Amino acid sequence: MSFLPGTASLVKEIDKRLMVVLRDGRTLIGYLRSIDQFANLLLQDTIERIHVGGKYGDIPRGIFLVRGENMVLVGEIDEEKEAKCELQEVSVAEILEAQRDEQLAKEEQEKAKTKAKLKKGLPVNASDTYLDHDDVFS
Numbered sequence: 197m198s199f200l201p202g203t204a205s206l207v208k209e210i211d212k213r214l215m216v217v218l219r220d221g222r223t224l225i226g227y228l229r230s231i232d233q234f235a236n237l238l239l240q241d242t243i244e245r246i247h248v249g250g251k252y253g254d255i256p257r258g259i260f261l262v263r264g265e266n267m268v269l270v271g272e273i274d275e276e277k278e279a280k281c282e283l284q285e286v287s288v289a290e291i292l293e294a295q296r297d298e299q300l301a302k303e304e305q306e307k308a309k310t311k312a313k314l315k316k317g318l319p320v321n322a323s324d325t326y327l328d329h330d331d332v333f334s
Contacts, residue, residue: 206228206270210228211228213272214270214271214272215269215270216262216269216270217267219267223246223247224257225245226242237262238261239261240258242257242258243257246292248294248295250284252283252286253288
């Protein structure tokens with residue numbers, strides 16, 4: 197097996213179904229059609245897969261150009277293992293609602309942590325602050 201340096205090693209993945217995880221946490225699955233020297237990928241028949249708990253939903257995205265600097269992970273999809281997956285596929289509307297509920301729960305949890313830190317006089321990072329100062333002591 198020979199090793200190709202840099203993005204040239206992706207050449208052998210053209211026309212294969214790949215999963216790409218982006219820096220913002222999104223997961224894309226599509227067929228690799230083209231790459232360039234910056235590891236920019238062109239994916240065809242792309243879906244965005246959203247996971248919440250034991251469920252997932254796929255949102256069709258079509259042709260997708262992914263900038264190389266925005267990728268965290270790229271890997272080939274094993275069709276046999278995907279078919280044996282124990283996750284339950286649900287509708288787009290259902291998975292988006294579950295994702296929204298999960299995000300709201302996380303925000304509430306962060307608010308509670310921030311409020312507790314402020315009450316104890318502990319420092320709070322500006323990025324952790326969800327509350328106005330008046331809300332904490334009311």
